[in-house]
Amino acid sequence: MKQWISIIGLLLLMNISDSYAQVYNYIEEDENKNGKVKQDPNTQSDKVPLRDKLFFGGNVGFQFGDVTLVNLAPLIGYKITPQLHSGVVFSYTYYKDKRFNPTFNQNIIGGRIFARYIVSVTEQLHIFPHLEFQTMRYETRNGLFEVPAEWYNSVLPGIGIQQRIGQRSAINIYALYDLNYNNDTSIYDSPWVFRVEFNI
Template structure:
């Protein structure tokens, strides 16, 4: 648990450092069109949806709410729900609940770097000597870092696709590998 707390604090420090760097030295009038805007005008909403059907059925719904710190840097958070069923194994089915926080920094116009810390709660199957599986819920951390491509309108709405690597690689992770590809969208009002 201590390593989880250290990792979440480290991820939070990275997000704060990126925010400070993004805000440092910016002229309110010329470099940051968000400066002086009301809080609600800097918010955006979005998320991602994942679907896979076949031997492994996977459905992911992850809405987010974000805040544009500057034109290059945004932060956000949101809940997630995933349904996972693997037909290769009897009884391997789980509803996965979680939440995440992220920081996204645009290196150039449409290319971003992102760190995201996610906590998931899912069933873990333990083997019982009577040959029965006994489900128990476990909470696991996932820490993604990666990059992506985003197509945005001037108001910040748009879509993204990214490739992310899980630095923790917990054995109970529902992700089939340490690499995840995500696509989604965002809307600014």
């Protein structure tokens, strides 16, 4: 008797499932006729709008006193993939040191191109290998004479940490190494370069 009850129950279940499938198909067909076509998620376009692939940011630095330093470095980047990012940075630095007599002045203008690959540690914390090429033009004036402008090029590989602080915004901290470092001509005091950067 129990076997018959199980068989009847199984048949009823199959009948209900079949009826549900027919109703579902009918609704789908009716939507298709009215121009409301249900798309298969696997066939939907995976194109990302350009505005979601672009990101902006950079860093700003100020110091006043006997030594005046103003640094502006706006950035525009592009997400080639969700992990691989590239971009350009334009940089301007004004340096003035009153401790020298006469006063020492320097203007540094240039830019850099970079690429980095984002690796997630947590949802909010990421690390990334970073590589950039930088070219800077600097001119020096000390009140008595002006040194002709010179170009300084450098290749800087390194690693960074990214802490997300919103859906699109993040703070990046870099540790980079200048492969072209030369104690006589470099614009840096050491081959190690550290930066803090904000992205949106």
